């Protein structure tokens with residue numbers, strides 16, 4: 001099978017996962033910006049990965065426009081965020097919001113945990129990270145969720161949470177679809 005991992009990554013976590021997946025499947029990993037619609041159409045199995053930014057999956061709309069309306073491909077989506085992937089509801093909500101209705105049943109979705117690279121963040125992103133932290137701080141401590149505590153504790157830090165083990169269900173899914 002002709003497989004490719006396509007990704008959009010701002011600070012490297014989604015790229016790292018793309019390389020791990022490509023290595024496990026013996027295929028290539030490519031940045032979305034490096035692929036045209038025509039070059040994408042050559043693949044039978046396409047895995048797209050994007051980091052989550054304020055609930056949006058980076059590059060996913062552009063990826064869909066490059067993909068066109070091809071029905072014959074095996075498609076998988078992995079999304080990378082700071083929320084604990086054990087909290088499937090949070091990721092299901094993000095997938096629901098980001099995948100247009102006509103694509104809903106076409107993608108098998110996987111959620112992975114990424115790193116927070118505060119030291120590399122743009123000024124805009126550092127400012128944006130203040131919002132969930134301030135909201136969390138306004139809540140009485142006993143009402144704070146795990147994410148709230150994480151936003152407070154991790155603000156300003158580099159926190160490395162990526163783990164190669166997360167890719168296994170995706171790799172198994174692709175291997176069984178091939």
Ligand SMILES: Cc1cc2nc3c(=O)[nH]c(=O)nc-3n(C[C@H](O)[C@H](O)[C@H](O)COP(=O)(O)O)c2cc1C
Nearest residue numbers: 009010011012013014051054055081082083114115
């Ligand atoms: C401005 C900003 C907004 C973010 N919003 C979310 C979010 O809504 N949910 C989440 O789980 N992670 C969120 N994150 C964390 C990123 O998804 C996480 O750091 C991920 O590893 C980024 O992947 P990348 O480095 O490949 O782009 C946000 C990070 C930044 C900088």
